[in-house]
Amino acid sequence: MRAFIEQGGVVMYPLLATSVIVLAIIIERFFYFSRIKREIPEKFMQQVKENLKQGETQEALKLLKKPHNPMCSVLYRGILFREEGYIEAERAMEESKMVLFPRMERHLGMLHFIGYISPSLGLLGTVTGMIKTFHFLSLNVESQQLAQGISEALITTAFGLSISIPALAAYYYFMNKLEYVIKHTEKRELELIHYIQKLDDRHA
Numbered sequence: 093m094r095a096f097i098e099q100g101g102v103v104m105y106p107l108l109a110t111s112v113i114v115l116a117i118i119i120e121r122f123f124y125f126s127r128i129k130r131e132i133p134e135k136f137m138q139q140v141k142e143n144l145k146q147g148e149t150q151e152a153l154k155l156l157k158k159p160h161n162p163m164c165s166v167l168y169r170g171i172l173f174r175e176e177g178y179i180e181a182e183r184a185m186e187e188s189k190m191v192l193f194p195r196m197e198r199h200l201g202m203l204h205f206i207g208y209i210s211p212s213l214g215l216l217g218t219v220t221g222m223i224k225t226f227h228f229l230s231l232n233v234e235s236q237q238l239a240q241g242i243s244e245a246l247i248t249t250a251f252g253l254s255i256s257i258p259a260l261a262a263y264y265y266f267m268n269k270l271e272y273v274i275k276h277t278e279k280r281e282l283e284l285i286h287y288i289q290k291l292d293d294r295h296a
Contacts, residue, residue, distance in 0.1 A: 214252020221245030
């Protein structure tokens with residue numbers, strides 16, 4: 093591995109650093125999203141509504157008190173302010189989303205940035221490698237030294253692409269999961285708001 097890095101030249105060091113960062117982010121985000129369910133089941137939602145209908149607010153809150161589920165956390169905040177009316181419940185859920193959703197996006201921006209910058213770093217290594225090759229040509233050196241410059245150019249390009257492809261693939265995979273969770277949360281949020289409003293109208 094050390095010989096491979098040395099063949100790639102000095103540009104291999106920032107590429108190696110970015111590869112470590114990408115791997116760390118992918119592992120961390122994978123375990124984070126693996127704990128989050130894609131949606132709140134209909135049966136579960138009906139149970140929450142039934143508890144609210146029966147005036148069992150604490151029971152509904154217990155159902156939604158899940159530490160690793162941002163969807164449930166948003167609805168939890170809405171029900172917590174349910175007694176103050178559906179407008180306050182809606183405001184509480186919107187505030188909750190502003191806190192929870194950015195947490196889900198954590199490090200994804202860095203993943204996207206590295207995915208785009210790593211091919212450029214590889215290209216930089218290609219340029220430096222070709223400069224070295226032409227320098228050797230001008231000196232009429234042996235073919236072994238020419239091969240060294242060409243090798244540097246090819247290795248950095250390949251390494252840059254090998255970082256970029258999984259980084260961008262992981263970024264779009266996680267963003268797809270995030271967008272699905274956001275849309276489903278907003279769907280359940282509206283459903284809960286309308287239900288609370290209907291209950292308030294009945295008691296008015």
